[in-house]
Amino acid sequence: MDEHKENLNDFNDNLKMSNASENEKVCRGRSSPEEASPSAVLSQTTGEFSDPVYKEIAVANGQINRMTRDELRDKLEELKLDTRGVKDVMKKRLKSHYKRQKLMESIAAGGPTDRYYDYICVVDFEATCEEDNPPDFLHEIIEFPMVLINTHTLEITDTFREYVKPELNGQLSDFCVKLTGITQKMVDEADTFPTVLQRVVHWLQERELGTKYKYAMLTDGSWDMSKFLNIQCRVSRIRYPPFAKKWINIRKSYGNFYKVPRTKTKLSTMLEKLGLKYEGRPHSGLDDSRNIARIALRMLQDGCQLRVNERMHFGELLAVPSSAPVEGAPPPQNPRSRD
Structure with missing residues (x-):
């Protein structure tokens, strides 16, 4: 039951957390699809998270949830990823890896970055x-x-x-x-x-x-x-x-x-x-x-x-809510007196 709940939460996370804020920027014309994250582009081109890739991600998450600590470490080592951390950290690392990989495969090789700031x-x-x-x-x-x-x-x-x-x-x-x-x-x-x-x-x-x-x-x-x-x-x-x-x-x-x-x-x-x-x-x-x-x-x-x-x-x-537009800090200016 707990595993089923975790799989469902992971699937919901994939739907909700696939850069809703980036998606919102595309909708409002604040950035072009080329500048948005892979998941935002995908949801714009295929409908709101209707692409089968999200089911593939959910399946991968379910498999990862069933892995033991040693299996997680072996898989991370095989993928040349960091093997340090507690079991939950390793699971998150592996899920994030597969999510990025599958989303990138779904739009194009060498797609855009998910970094908000330089x-x-x-x-x-x-x-x-x-x-x-x-x-x-x-x-x-x-x-x-x-x-x-x-x-x-x-x-x-x-x-x-x-x-x-x-x-x-x-x-x-x-x-x-x-x-x-x-x-x-x-x-x-x-x-x-x-x-x-x-x-x-x-x-x-x-x-x-x-x-x-x-x-x-x-x-x-x-x-x-x-x-x-x-x-x-x-x-x-x-x-x-x-x-x-x-x-x-x-x-x-x-x-x-x-x-x-x-x-x-x-x-x-x-x-x-x-x-x-x-x-x-x-x-x-x-x-x-x-x-x-x-x-x-x-x-x-x-x-x-x-x-x-x-x-x-x-x-x-x-x-600051996660739905707020992503803005960088303004150019720094010399301190001003309160007087």
């Missing part, structure tokens, strides 16, 4: 903290790291990191130093946030993000943008940067893609379930960002179409 920019701030933060504690960003992912080559192509000097409370707590590895000397010698943000903008502009290339920000949860960056911009009396108003919350993406509860989407848990080990020093902003990027790359390899799912609107955190 680059994904991973951010994981470190901020001032106490061992027991009071409710009104104002966290100030003390490390601004970024890791740039090329979604076409599936590689980390560049990194950025600067430490930041706190403006309200310049003295780091012993707890903060021990947790992050960021010393008092590091922040004393750093520039304040507005100056660092200017260099962030310049770094993004040099890579032609938002102009030549479509990109999106990605974080491990909601706090980096909705709390840390939001508070910091108020402290520094600058406007919240438009390029950071929408982002991919990888915890949501991971939970939805691998069908696991949100309680199992901590960084260490995601790495473990994907068969990966943490590299570097935990709570180093740059090391955390690199490991988050590794998760994102594995998800892209497994067939997940990472897309923006959260945004800030007048200081409020909101979800």
Whole structure:
């Protein structure tokens, strides 16, 4: 009974998740069929998911659901795919492989890509903290790291990191130093946030993000943008940067893609379930960002179409529905004063 239910869910996923948003763009004239994903093109040319390929995908899913862990690993190895991860991750990886293969066969060899963005920019701030933060504690960003992912080559192509000097409370707590590895000397010698943000903008502009290339920000949860960056911009009396108003919350993406509860989407848990080990020093902003990027790359390899799912609107955190048009972050601009 459980297997039948899983097969039915997989079949429904194939119908619902075959890039409804891309399909919508084609219908509204926002992109040509040549620019859309394989499944969107197929549904446009054959009627709403009427093509027999979807039944073939459902059959393949049923066969994969019945495979043991060893059979899954052997099949992945035979296909030269990654064999790491728990059983559910391997099943998802194999299903995604066959789905992509069959959809591509149905429209033409060498069909279009399913990537929404050319680059994904991973951010994981470190901020001032106490061992027991009071409710009104104002966290100030003390490390601004970024890791740039090329979604076409599936590689980390560049990194950025600067430490930041706190403006309200310049003295780091012993707890903060021990947790992050960021010393008092590091922040004393750093520039304040507005100056660092200017260099962030310049770094993004040099890579032609938002102009030549479509990109999106990605974080491990909601706090980096909705709390840390939001508070910091108020402290520094600058406007919240438009390029950071929408982002991919990888915890949501991971939970939805691998069908696991949100309680199992901590960084260490995601790495473990994907068969990966943490590299570097935990709570180093740059090391955390690199490991988050590794998760994102594995998800892209497994067939997940990472897309923006959260945004800030007048200081409020909101979800971005999957039916919303896919938009990249705007070209980065220098910080503007609130005054």
